[in-house]
Amino acid sequence: MSDRDQSLPSGVERRTFDERERLATQGLPVYGEPTDGDWRVWDAGRSKLGAMLELGMDTGLVGDETVLYLGAASGTTVSHVADFAGPTYAVEFAPRPVRDLVGVAEDRDNLFPLLKDARKPETYAHVVEADVDVLVQDVATRGQARVAARNAQFLRDDGRLLAAIKARSEDVTADPSDVFDDVVDELAEAFEILETTRLDRFHDDHLGVVARPK
């Protein structure tokens, strides 16, 4: 056995950059992150999934899985996912970031960008395969639990939902803990919740959720 951190998927390592231990993956740089050889820093401050790993959440990721990623934006996080995972479908509905996402995908063999609305899975179910291992969601829009529920159909039975819930997207005035309670309650209708952790150390008023389909 290597001394690799067991909570990290293979392909993701803690490595030293400027005397600090940082998460890193192997791939072409995307957002000006520090690099060391072909390793590049996965900045938890710019990535909610990175923060979930950094905070030791049990994501169930082992490496090489098939992933559906919702809310890919310009590809900061999904580029790291594609570095360690297998086929990675990246859904984003805003055209401007998709232009950058296409550039990121051009540098990778296993990243498939889709300009689609995550609230309408029927518009990409003819492209995204069934039984993906992981559904990552970072859509920062109202109705985050509903988006996850609608996309549960893509997950295999023991697959994982890894979601970052942004409180302010649901209600700017309410107390984030109340918002999180509501969203988790709603998520629990379609998923079995395995773990929740506040990501505040890296992302204010965000909750990380690990769940699996019911």
Next chain:
Amino acid sequence: MTTDAWFAGVTSDESDGPDDTDEAVAHIREGRADAPADWPAQAVESGFAATEEEYYQKLRAATLAAARTAAAERERADDKQLVHAVRAMDDAERTANELAERLAEWAGTLFDDAGSGVGYARELAGREAETPAEQPVVSFAGRVADLADEADDLREFIERRAPDVAPNLAEMAGPVLAARLMSLAGGLDALAKKPSGTVQVLGAEDALFAHLAGRATSPKHGVIFTHEYVRGTRSEDRGSAARAFAGKLTLAARVDHYGDEFKQELHDDLRERIETIRARADEGDEDGGDDE
């Protein structure tokens, strides 16, 4: 059902070339399915790909092309939003100014310190009415201030969006003038098709008709006069500056419409050209006129 798959009906023969890519792209963009299925396995079964590995290569090519074209099309469609926004902003600004004049006239009858303009409307709107007679004036001032705020919000929207829709045009003209040029032409596509001589006088239609009717000299510039490159050039050289500016604006609109990349040379070239034109003023004027 395989019939729902994005690759259904797309021929697998590579030699068919660009046609099947177009078809695949259209399927990715417009297709639908009620539920996902094991597409990689079905693609191999149906003979679309020899192996799953080959399937993923084809999927990659098709999704890249589809995302690229769909994003470019959607972004271009956003020019119509800018056109409406800049027209609404101009209307809101003009109306706010008109109403502010009306307000100044009215307020002058009630307040010794009455001022004028939108600034005064904002100030008055923040006051408590002290008498029943003041009430409608203060309320009216509130409406004027709101309208001016709306115009400001629209300007912000334009400043935020124009650099995405037309990066080169927005950099060269500034976001608001870029939106105004698109508005006058009827969209980025229409602007990109106009000769530079037309772009030079966009917004000067009245003057142009007067000229064509023989009632005036030909206009040297339209709305581009508001830009520092033209307005800030001494009047003898303004025609040259307007022509150089319009020429590069036309190129910028074409790059934005057809290409999408940011072209630094374009902006550097123009800056140099304007500097050269302005240097004439220092050279004692030997060729101060238009270089037509």
